[in-house]
Amino acid sequence: MVFHSKYSEGIFDNKSRFYGRMILLCFVLLLGSFSLGVVAQTENYGWEKRENNVNLNLNSGALVDNQTLLIVGDDGKVMFSGNSGYNLTEVNIGTDENLNDVDCLDTVCFVGGENGVIFRHLDSSNWEDISPDGANGDINSIEIIEAINQNAIIVVAVTNLGEIYLTSDSGETWEEINSGLETSLNDIDFFNQTMGLIVGDGGVILGSLDGGASWGLRDVPLEVEERDINGVVFDSAVRAYVVGDEGLFLRSAIGDNPIIGFVWEIWDTESLIDFNSIDSSSVNRVWLVGGNGSILMTKDGGNSFTTQVYNTSQGINKLNKVMIFNTDIGYIIGDGSTLLYSNSGGEGESNSISVKNYDDPIVYLEMAFPILLEGFFGMLKIIFFSMILGFVLGISFAICKTSSVTFLKIFGTAYTDFFRNTPLLVQILLIHFGLVEVGVDLTFGGNIERAVMSSILSLGVNSGAYQAEIIRSGILAIPSGQMEAGRSIGLSYIDTMRYVILPQAIRIVIPPLGNEFVNLTLNSSLASLTGLFELVRGGRIIVAATFRVFQTWVFVALFYFVVTFSLTNLLRYAENKTKIPGLGLGGE
Amino acid sequence: MTERKGNTLLSIKNLEKTYQGGVLAVKDVSFEVKEKEVVVIIGASGSGKSTVLRCVNQLIEPSNGQIYLGERQINQDGVDINEVRSDIGMVFQSFELFMHLTVIENIMLGLKKVRLFSNEKAYEIARETLEKVDMMDKVDVFPGQLSGGQKQRVAIARALAMSPKLMLFDEPTSALDPELIGSVLQSMKKLANEGMTMLVVTHEIGFAKEVGDWIIYMDDGEIIEEGKPDLILVNPKTDRLKKFLGKILR
Numbered sequence: 001m002v003f004h005s006k007y008s009e010g011i012f013d014n015k016s017r018f019y020g021r022m023i024l025l026c027f028v029l030l031l032g033s034f035s036l037g038v039v040a041q042t043e044n045y046g047w048e049k050r051e052n053n054v055n056l057n058l059n060s061g062a063l064v065d066n067q068t069l070l071i072v073g074d075d076g077k078v079m080f081s082g083n084s085g086y087n088l089t090e091v092n093i094g095t096d097e098n099l100n101d102v103d104c105l106d107t108v109c110f111v112g113g114e115n116g117v118i119f120r121h122l123d124s125s126n127w128e129d130i131s132p133d134g135a136n137g138d139i140n141s142i143e144i145i146e147a148i149n150q151n152a153i154i155v156v157a158v159t160n161l162g163e164i165y166l167t168s169d170s171g172e173t174w175e176e177i178n179s180g181l182e183t184s185l186n187d188i189d190f191f192n193q194t195m196g197l198i199v200g201d202g203g204v205i206l207g208s209l210d211g212g213a214s215w216g217l218r219d220v221p222l223e224v225e226e227r228d229i230n231g232v233v234f235d236s237a238v239r240a241y242v243v244g245d246e247g248l249f250l251r252s253a254i255g256d257n258p259i260i261g262f263v264w265e266i267w268d269t270e271s272l273i274d275f276n277s278i279d280s281s282s283v284n285r286v287w288l289v290g291g292n293g294s295i296l297m298t299k300d301g302g303n304s305f306t307t308q309v310y311n312t313s314q315g316i317n318k319l320n321k322v323m324i325f326n327t328d329i330g331y332i333i334g335d336g337s338t339l340l341y342s343n344s345g346g347e348g349e350s351n352s353i354s355v356k357n358y359d360d361p362i363v364y365l366e367m368a369f370p371i372l373l374e375g376f377f378g379m380l381k382i383i384f385f386s387m388i389l390g391f392v393l394g395i396s397f398a399i400c401k402t403s404s405v406t407f408l409k410i411f412g413t414a415y416t417d418f419f420r421n422t423p424l425l426v427q428i429l430l431i432h433f434g435l436v437e438v439g440v441d442l443t444f445g446g447n448i449e450r451a452v453m454s455s456i457l458s459l460g461v462n463s464g465a466y467q468a469e470i471i472r473s474g475i476l477a478i479p480s481g482q483m484e485a486g487r488s489i490g491l492s493y494i495d496t497m498r499y500v501i502l503p504q505a506i507r508i509v510i511p512p513l514g515n516e517f518v519n520l521t522l523n524s525s526l527a528s529l530t531g532l533f534e535l536v537r538g539g540r541i542i543v544a545a546t547f548r549v550f551q552t553w554v555f556v557a558l559f560y561f562v563v564t565f566s567l568t569n570l571l572r573y574a575e576n577k578t579k580i581p582g583l584g585l586g587g588e
Numbered sequence: 589m590t591e592r593k594g595n596t597l598l599s600i601k602n603l604e605k606t607y608q609g610g611v612l613a614v615k616d617v618s619f620e621v622k623e624k625e626v627v628v629i630i631g632a633s634g635s636g637k638s639t640v641l642r643c644v645n646q647l648i649e650p651s652n653g654q655i656y657l658g659e660r661q662i663n664q665d666g667v668d669i670n671e672v673r674s675d676i677g678m679v680f681q682s683f684e685l686f687m688h689l690t691v692i693e694n695i696m697l698g699l700k701k702v703r704l705f706s707n708e709k710a711y712e713i714a715r716e717t718l719e720k721v722d723m724m725d726k727v728d729v730f731p732g733q734l735s736g737g738q739k740q741r742v743a744i745a746r747a748l749a750m751s752p753k754l755m756l757f758d759e760p761t762s763a764l765d766p767e768l769i770g771s772v773l774q775s776m777k778k779l780a781n782e783g784m785t786m787l788v789v790t791h792e793i794g795f796a797k798e799v800g801d802w803i804i805y806m807d808d809g810e811i812i813e814e815g816k817p818d819l820i821l822v823n824p825k826t827d828r829l830k831k832f833l834g835k836i837l838r
Contacts (some may be wrong), residue, residue, distance in 0.1 A: 484647050485684035489698035490674025503688045580688050581730045
């Protein structure tokens, strides 16, 4: 505290040392709050290529868990990896047809390929050919709907001839379901055991509500009817997406029927890429892959996309399948033996902050410090102007309150009483949100940001009330003879105030004024409520982005400390500088 | 009453002052101060002498009566009291120097802000005035660093610098240690000899006798006796003055 006494002089050096140590302590605490001994990570963010020597087109895959996957490709190739795709083990299942899709559930896998071939792999058994009799079309997609037991697995498969095959006995017998279509059906996805979607060429979207036993054609927007739909994802009860050629991207909408899949809306991807596959990790976080090595990601359900282009060395870069395990881990499969892996949600360092490793103090500071600094200057601006406003108001109302004019006395008392007896928070709300309603334009015709203006105003008038009381006490501490002396040489009341009383009164009240300035600085944190970008708001942004709560608020506190500590010392300096020799009040 | 020469500078007629709460401090006081005269008001504490003095430059507003400075009544509506006060210098018992200003600044303030002199001219006048009260060696020190006597001499200089027509002294030596009184009285004597019109409230009977041209004795808010010092102080007519002088000279 800055309260000055003649005894404080002697221990001033000790005090400085004390504060110096305190700051040091804060820094040590701060450093401690970083997890020390962090290994410098050389993570390749975004999608990372998994090298292999397969050297053929990979068409699809299925995830068993986050690092175990099965991949199918041309020439009857099935490959297995148990370590996130680093090593691919070739599995011979006994066919050389091009395989188009695979689906796995634990250790159970079903593979579909050209010319109607379907193979299965049950627990601890070999691969078996379970192709449906008379199936001519190429199996484009296969999906396990439900596994009741080893012998009662429900699977659905679709072909390029519009055929839909369903089995409920693990593929022993297949039932062909007449879809009434002859166009190519390209992808299947089931949300649960009953609700599923099939998409195909010519804008076909089929929906089933009974576990695949019957399928109904869904309406699509008119302009989609001639276009080919290649992929569907139905992972959420509230939304499904489909993708197709030439940048086609549809999102389910809520119509009269609350069940998802009946109403579709076109969402613009601003792309003409042929999309082949789609997958999501949550309702709004969706990945689209397709030709030209394009990987599009949206985090907001399709409102905006970030695009990455993956180029293979061979120039073959058609991506066929995206498989998202969770928010972080995903795989992309494509032509030219392409296998991509991501453990950062498919986001690179450049286009996101959320995948950064904030355990690393450098990474954290690179993100946090500019924000803190901006908030710091925002705060400085506010406190600077509200200090001036408060001081001007304080002096004016102090003069009002000490004058002998009844009206001014009442006016001054009403002002200080109101602002000292209501919470600052309420005053901020009143000024920021209330004045607009009654038609007061705080922006001066849009020239000043309203949050800035209302923050300055509310902090200023609040501090003004306290400063008025402080200055008033200073004026009253000046002997009345000083006023008489000033008047006796012919100075007016105001001139005497200005040249005689106030210069002495202000000197006396520098210590309590200093306290008030410190209070004002700390109170400025409440101005974050107006949307003003100051330290607290900066802190909240950093916490939201990094989840480093403790160290962020320690930093914010430190910034406040720096301001108030400097302010205190500045005022102490001012106090010493303006000390009048021989005047008991200002210190001897 | 004995003859007094010269024009009347200050004339007080039927002055009354009632303080809030009904205390009657001054009752029907009338007297005159001639030009270049030193009028000394003596009396016991609480006799109303300071009130009379303060009524002259209206630091206290009189309840009744008229105050004339020259021909002009100064306690009525339409009179710029600040202008009037600038013509009446006042020296206080407790000095009332501006503590935040140096000695020279104390004197310059009125010159600059009331007389509206330039900085240079104000400085020049201030130095000349300080010379008169022998304070040239303390030009740049703060009042807090001065002794009581020095403070009072600066206060005299502050009033004097305004070139007042009349100087009021409100017990200028009462707050001083005995050994410091001399220097202040010396300055006042010098001032009187130069022809300054002065109205002095004091307990210094010696000073009154030596310098005073006219003595007014007040008690209980009234003028009891007035006259030339050699008459009134040597042969007081009233018992009250006799008693007062007896107490004070003992």
